[in-house]
Amino acid sequence: MPRNYPLGKIRNIGIIAHIDAGKTTITERILFYTGRTYKIGEVHEGTAVMDWMEQERERAITITAAATTCYWHEHRINIIDTPGHVDFTAEVERCLRVLDGGVVVFDAVAGVEAQSETVWRQANKYSVPRICIINKMDRTGANLKRTIAMMEDRLHANTLLIQLPISTKDSFDGIIDLIENKAWYYDGNPDSEPKEGAVPESERDLCIKARETLIEKLAEADDQIMENYVSGNNISAIDLKLALRRVTLANKGVPILCGTALKNKCIQPLLDAIIDYLPSPLDMPPVKAVTVKGGTDVVRLASDDEPFTALAFKVVSDPFMGRLVYFRVYSGKVVARTEIFNSTRSKRERIGRLLLMHASHREEIDEADTGAIVATIGLKDTFTGDTLCDRSHPILLDTIRFPEPVISVAIEPKTRADQEKMEEALQRLTVEDPTFKVNYNEETGQTIISGMGELHLEVITSRLLSEFMVGAKVGKPRVAYKQTITIPVKAEGKFVRQSGGHGQYGHVRLE
Numbered sequence: 001m002p003r004n005y006p007l008g009k010i011r012n013i014g015i016i017a018h019i020d021a022g023k024t025t026i027t028e029r030i031l032f033y034t035g036r037t038y039k040i041g042e043v044h045e046g047t048a049v050m051d052w053m054e055q056e057r058e059r060a061i062t063i064t065a066a067a068t069t070c071y072w073h074e075h076r077i078n079i080i081d082t083p084g085h086v087d088f089t090a091e092v093e094r095c096l097r098v099l100d101g102g103v104v105v106f107d108a109v110a111g112v113e114a115q116s117e118t119v120w121r122q123a124n125k126y127s128v129p130r131i132c133i134i135n136k137m138d139r140t141g142a143n144l145k146r147t148i149a150m151m152e153d154r155l156h157a158n159t160l161l162i163q164l165p166i167s168t169k170d171s172f173d174g175i176i177d178l179i180e181n182k183a184w185y186y187d188g189n190p191d192s193e194p195k196e197g198a199v200p201e202s203e204r205d206l207c208i209k210a211r212e213t214l215i216e217k218l219a220e221a222d223d224q225i226m227e228n229y230v231s232g233n234n235i236s237a238i239d240l241k242l243a244l245r246r247v248t249l250a251n252k253g254v255p256i257l258c259g260t261a262l263k264n265k266c267i268q269p270l271l272d273a274i275i276d277y278l279p280s281p282l283d284m285p286p287v288k289a290v291t292v293k294g295g296t297d298v299v300r301l302a303s304d305d306e307p308f309t310a311l312a313f314k315v316v317s318d319p320f321m322g323r324l325v326y327f328r329v330y331s332g333k334v335v336a337r338t339e340i341f342n343s344t345r346s347k348r349e350r351i352g353r354l355l356l357m358h359a360s361h362r363e364e365i366d367e368a369d370t371g372a373i374v375a376t377i378g379l380k381d382t383f384t385g386d387t388l389c390d391r392s393h394p395i396l397l398d399t400i401r402f403p404e405p406v407i408s409v410a411i412e413p414k415t416r417a418d419q420e421k422m423e424e425a426l427q428r429l430t431v432e433d434p435t436f437k438v439n440y441n442e443e444t445g446q447t448i449i450s451g452m453g454e455l456h457l458e459v460i461t462s463r464l465l466s467e468f469m470v471g472a473k474v475g476k477p478r479v480a481y482k483q484t485i486t487i488p489v490k491a492e493g494k495f496v497r498q499s500g501g502h503g504q505y506g507h508v509r510l511e
């Protein structure tokens, strides 16, 4: 069966940022404008499709990374919306490990925040090419220039501004596309098309200067633009776009866009930029691995004709459906209801149903080919970070490493009936979440759960109740005080028992 989308037309991207920057709000607009949803979901109203978990809707924050797929201008975009809260940093880590590109979101008022730096470093670690959008341009105090300065200063980013905002004191109306030299106006109504217009007279000079800066910066990072620039040739919009793509893919610069997701402004140009500047699986270097026997280095090309290789990056225990394992296919393809090999654990596994995930909804598919990000039901012994492959070509991909938990609390079942259920539920949750650990302290008799922060553990206890129907309360871990001997002492004891037959006698001298 021919694949629906050629590899070059696939984008696997993650949306990453500090908490509340607007990642989910942007993703909801992407789903709407690509026709995936018919009504825009809002985080603050608890209707966001991507924040589907009960705890997410209650708190209006993202807790677990959610995957979805949409289509834009004949491209297929697989998106993972990640949480920004520091307690859920593992979700960002696992996503960046398997994604090809990133959209980094900034709040135009707050600029670069603590978690913006963390996610930026995580993206650096995996050399993920990225584009940035400065969101919330509608807010009073929004400042594009300051945010860009902060990005250069704190993230050491080579920023390539490709849009200028069109805004008055209290409204953000649209953008000037510096590449095409065109202005786009948005009225905020989600159903209205953006209107093309002239660059406002007042912005002309600024626009010429900003375009000149963009070309200079691109020339510094790209030989082809440099050549044209030096010889004074005309540089076309196409030349600029191709150069931006090369520079972004080489991680030598980041295109910067702006907009306001909440007011439905400038999402279409973001979608265009995802396609124009972020990598397809073909743009990524061949994936490196080692052979199971002998540990020699091997590579797998991004191609359906190579042996099947995938990395499991998320395990979710659904109380009704069982274990759902998410994986990214790096090479080859896999068909539903067939046998594969988990080379990390040397186990044969059977792929059951194959699912294309859309947040909590699932679409059953027959096969997953190179570049796909899908989930499956049926794998019993596969955990986060495991390599799945063709049994006749067993290789190992680099696994995913997670930070160690930093805080602990004691957890106690509310009733006797809860006891057994709690153990099982906690076990399942540790499989899902590599930054969540459970230990039994023999000395104090307490069950201790550890995680990345208070919110993390709070969410876990609330999930125990709502998903696993286990009542539990948390408290401080008890400390087992111990005594020690501080001065030398001498002691002596005797044991004598005479009750007929052989007597028993013991004598101990202790110092």
Ligand SMILES: Nc1nc2c(ncn2[C@@H]2O[C@H](COP(=O)(O)OP(=O)(O)OP(=O)(O)O)[C@@H](O)[C@H]2O)c(=O)[nH]1
Pocket: 017, 018, 019, 020, 021, 022, 023, 024, 025, 026, 043, 044, 060, 061, 062, 063, 082, 083, 084, 085, 135, 136, 137, 138, 139, 259, 260, 261, 262, 263
């Ligand atoms: N004024 C304004 N508010 C926005 C904009 N985008 C998002 N918001 C609001 O900011 C809040 C946070 O938005 P989210 O989309 O949940 O942010 P997030 O980055 O997904 O947050 P986490 O997933 O919890 O890290 C919500 O109340 C949104 O309505 C915007 O462009 N302008």
Ligand SMILES: [Mg+2]
Pocket: 023, 024, 025, 051, 061, 062, 081, 082, 083, 084
């Ligand atoms: Mg979110």
